[in-house]
Amino acid sequence: MDAVELARQAAFRLHSAAVAAGLSPADPLQFAKAEAERRNIDVYVVPPHHPGLKGGQASYDHQAACILVSDQGTAFERAFLIAHEIGHVELEGVLVDDVTTGVDSTQVSDVATSAIERVVDYSKRERREVRMNLFAREFLLPRALLRDLYVAKSKTRAELVTHFSAPTDVVTQQLLDALLLPPVPPSEAQQHPAKPPDASQKIAADFRGPAFQLQAGPGTGKTQTLVDHVDGLLKDGVEPESILVLTFSNKAAGELIERLSAKHPIAAAGIWVGTFHSFGLDVVRRYHDRLGLPLNPRLIDRSEAIEILEDELARLPLRHYRNLWDPTLVLTNILAAISRAKDEVVDAARYRQLAEAMIVKAGDDEEARIKGEKCREVAWVYEVYERLLAERGSVDFGDLVAAPVRLAEQDGDVRASLATRHRHIIVDEYQDVNRASVRLLIQMLQPGNRIWVVGDARQSVYRFRGASAANMTRFATDFDGAQTSALDVNYRSVAQIVDCYSDFAVNMQASQGALPMALKPQRGKGPQKPELRTAATPEDEISQVAAAIEEAKASGIAYRDQAVLCTGNARLADFAAGLEARGLPVLYLGSLFERCEIKALLAVLSMLQDRFAAGLVSIAALPPFCMPLSDVQCITRYLREHDAQPMAWARLAHVIPDLTAEGRVSLEKLSAALGDFDQSNQPWNILTTLLLDRLETAREIANGTTVRDRMQGIAIWQLLNFAQTQPNAKGAPVARLLERIRKLIRISDDREL
Helix, strand or coil, X not given: CCHHHHHHHHHHHHHHHHHHCCCCCCCHHHHHHHHXXXXXXXXXXXXXXXXXXXXXXXXXECCCCEEEEECCCCHHHHHHHHHHHHHHHHHHCCCCCEEECCCCCCCCCCCCCCHHHHHHCCCHHHHHHHHHHHHHHHHHCCHHXXXXXXXXXXXCHHHHHHHHCCCHHHHHHHHHHHHHCCCCCHHHHCCCCCCCCCHHHHHHHCCCCCEEEEECCCCCCHHHHHHHHHHHHHHCCCCHHHEEEEECCHHHHHXXXXXXXXXXXXXHHXXXXXXXXXXXXHHHHHCHHHHCCCCCCEECCHHHHHHHXXXXXXXXXXXXXXXXCCHHHHHHHHHHHHHHHHHCCCCHHHHHHHXXXXXXXXXXXXXXXXXXXXXXXXXXXXXXHHHHHHHHCEECCCHHHHHHHHHHHHCHHHHHHHHHHCCEEEECCXXXXXXXXXXXXXXXXXXXXXXXXXXXXXXXXXXXXXECCHHHHCHHHHCCCCEEEECCEECCCCHHHHHHHHHHHCCCHHHCCCCCCCCEECCCCCCCCCCCCCCCCHHHHHHHHHHHHHHHHHCCCCHHHCCCCCCCHHHHHHHHHHHHHCCCCCCCCCCHHHCHXXXXXXXXXXXXXXXXXXXXXXXXXXHHHCCCHHHHHHHHHHHHHCCCCCCHHHHCCCCCCCCCHHHHHHHHHHHXXXXXXCCCCCHHHHHHHHHHHHCCHHHHHHHCCCHHHHHHHHHHHHHHHHHHCCCCXXXXXXXXXXXXXXXXXXXXXXXXX
């Protein structure tokens, strides 16, 4: 269980205890104050410029044992701030002071739906504040309580807003969490104690030289060894703020900080843990003035980059990359080239120089000349793109790699500052770093600093960003005095699996230059060897997997303890559908926008802006609005013949000829559900109103007991969070959302959801 869920469950326990003591959550401000008083913490409401607030909206002073809250805002907002500070006390200890500069009472827990969220999700400050925001909301409005009132007692959302004196959007988000997400039993919060290190782990964890590389095969306990190394540094008296831990995913960063927090709850808050891109964003923010950027530059993703370039494309003298009818795919290819250039720290001017050199070198070789001309066109777009980013005070993901490297290599003050601040550098999954990242690490490793990395060249994954397992081999060349060691005990798998992998790994190209693999299986032999089955057709392959699953079930292995792995998302979707068709329960979310319930909700939104109501084809299959296909054809034909305007269909139930009675009733129901909305309304408000107020969808999902019900709830929850965090752009909100989704699907960025 992650730290976010642990925080929520801690908040729910406090809420339950307060209610048992006779307090009423219907008065959130008094409810929060009472919890502070129970802890002998005084609460004072003060003017916004009070020195005790230290420039924030609320603060906790452990020496004075008090919480100060600004008198601005509503009673609920003050209650939320108090609960937020109580969260710091409960989860971090009574001796840790805090200043809260702002809160997000509608905070989403662990889904990153925008570029900025994907990067900063686990940076130090944001990570703590996410937990405290969710703690505060759960303390004031527990999910279990809202679920009971909404489902069992049939309270409406409006009634809940009134009862708890809480803002509608806060109640809405908590209701969505309560109804659409699977509940997590408290028993799952139990943490497993760490095993004592084996000899190879202890050698690695205790290393204190200038540069060390740990080669850790699968299942050898690399994360625990990394945590033990940081634990040792802290016990040696190293300042937490001088430790930098870099990972390749927010999930890995979260796991590391949770493990460290269990051992050092106060010190862990001072350690910088996050992804390379998150660290790059932090560097860009710290030295924004030297980069000519605002204090908090906006981070854009690929779909937004396409949007800002579309209007400029027609002005460029492009020949090979000219497609004005649908520039999305063209711009996707160009932006991919620009991204790779930034990964290699090549700016637009240098890119153009290289392209011109290619053309000159090509001479009479037409194929080579065309390649050079294409690169020159990319360079033209690159130059325009950089200008547009600068005008908007924005950066993209590539800048989070390139900008810190340029700063560290070209600015001595920045280089010295980074090296002084981050004296102990620890890198997880080192086989996945690219050369730009290594260049940054080299600049930060000034005399007296240390670098400790762990990786396995045989497990390299992120080659799409220019990463190379060759950096494992070059470690000793990149860093003077480097030493290398390996972990030699596999704790995850039985002997047959370990032996199978070891035999396979010997012939892997990535094994060249790596230490010999000699894994000892700690679990001993298993009941059977790995088995290879072959199938004549893709469908037969699914049948064989289904048979193997049933055989395992018959031998006592529950469905939930079995997993199917595939080489690609498309094939995985085939397996999920095929196994479900054979009656097997499958937990597979798949591509969000390809799911039936998501397509149906998007079709409903499209009815607000599509003049010809093509979305009716999907909507007609939904229980509230079922109608024969012949009715759908009548409606869409009538709208086309009369060149109708958006939402004209809502007034035509008794006008369109040849509609069946069922079709008229369904069209009236749809009109009643959407009648007071138009495409200028925010999609999140439209969808939440439909799901929570006008349809029975949320209640039905909450009452569902099948795996399909749970997946449907999770998918809708993700869609709603995506709809809530759309970037500002021109055009009506509904049309913008639908167009953005179309672009995400075209460029395959929807997979990140």
